[in-house]
Amino acid sequence: MNIGLIDVDGHNFTNFALMRVSAYHKARGDQVEWATPFNQYDKVLASKVFTFTPDFNYLTLQADIIEKGGTGYNIASRLSDDVENSLLMDYSIYPQYPFSIQFFSRGCIRKCPFCLVREKEGYIRAVEPVELNPKGEWIEVLDNNFFANPEWQDAINYLQKKGQMVNLHGVDVRIMNEEQAFYLSKLKLKRRIHIAWDLPEIDLTEKLREVTKYIKPRNLSCYILVGFNSTVEQDMYRLNRLKELGISPFVQPYRDFNNDRKPTLYEKDIAQWANKHQIFKTCDFADFSPRKGFKCNYYLKQNRDEEDTTYLHTSCPDGRMCSTEKI
Numbered sequence: 001m002n003i004g005l006i007d008v009d010g011h012n013f014t015n016f017a018l019m020r021v022s023a024y025h026k027a028r029g030d031q032v033e034w035a036t037p038f039n040q041y042d043k044v045l046a047s048k049v050f051t052f053t054p055d056f057n058y059l060t061l062q063a064d065i066i067e068k069g070g071t072g073y074n075i076a077s078r079l080s081d082d083v084e085n086s087l088l089m090d091y092s093i094y095p096q097y098p099f100s101i102q103f104f105s106r107g108c109i110r111k112c113p114f115c116l117v118r119e120k121e122g123y124i125r126a127v128e129p130v131e132l133n134p135k136g137e138w139i140e141v142l143d144n145n146f147f148a149n150p151e152w153q154d155a156i157n158y159l160q161k162k163g164q165m166v167n168l169h170g171v172d173v174r175i176m177n178e179e180q181a182f183y184l185s186k187l188k189l190k191r192r193i194h195i196a197w198d199l200p201e202i203d204l205t206e207k208l209r210e211v212t213k214y215i216k217p218r219n220l221s222c223y224i225l226v227g228f229n230s231t232v233e234q235d236m237y238r239l240n241r242l243k244e245l246g247i248s249p250f251v252q253p254y255r256d257f258n259n260d261r262k263p264t265l266y267e268k269d270i271a272q273w274a275n276k277h278q279i280f281k282t283c284d285f286a287d288f289s290p291r292k293g294f295k296c297n298y299y300l301k302q303n304r305d306e307e308d309t310t311y312l313h314t315s316c317p318d319g320r321m322c323s324t325e326k327i
């Protein structure tokens, strides 16, 4: 068979599903290449991860069958069982990326209200590691919740045995214990370990303090979700605690599934302040000036004014300005 592949999102990162289908078809003796309008294909396999990526113009292709998959098309889409059960990976389709991709688990134990992982992948389960890139210099570990995997110790053993540098994406500090933090500190890290403090109603300060006993704060990067039911005060609380602990934040404005929601100016400004580490370390948000003549103190003041208004209306139903103190 002549198979054409399409990475609809562009080639900005490796597409795990396409690498698997490519390896599977090549192992069967099929001809596989990136689809072009100039060739005729028995089957074109297209993957789109992000809903916001513009769609591909399939009218340009000559193909008997076109199969589209990935969250960007359909959250319920799945690879065939044959591909899913294969551990083969074709890294040659992305020669520009000198790393391996690995998953030790799929799914998650949590159901965070802004996240699709549970709906898409279900409850956490261990999976067998796929082939590594023979030319790979490090391993990108893409588990959603690395330590929620009941077989996390096997994953650590695997990574230690490979001896390559590791970029670890999904570490849930809420469940991390001393033993796990110890093992993490022994891995050769390519970049900072990615953790998250997305839900403002949970105070992770003490947990993060505990984790930094084992892992140097400079080796941690903490995602902070803004624009999803959090107030300016809650955003500042989380960011100021990270600053005190010496952990770098990465502020991520909330994007809904269909990408209809656009980040507000406040969300863009706080991301600009927090994600530039030198600015974050040396300048308070109040003093940060993203545009000429504008200081972010405006947001803090507005937040205080809103709180005062709330007190006026809630504590003084008859409208008397009796108190602006917190009650």
Ligand code: SF4
Pocket: 108, 109, 110, 111, 112, 115, 116, 117, 118, 144, 145, 172
């Ligand atoms: S812990 Fe992470 S992967 Fe799991 S549901 Fe929450 S955001 Fe999604």
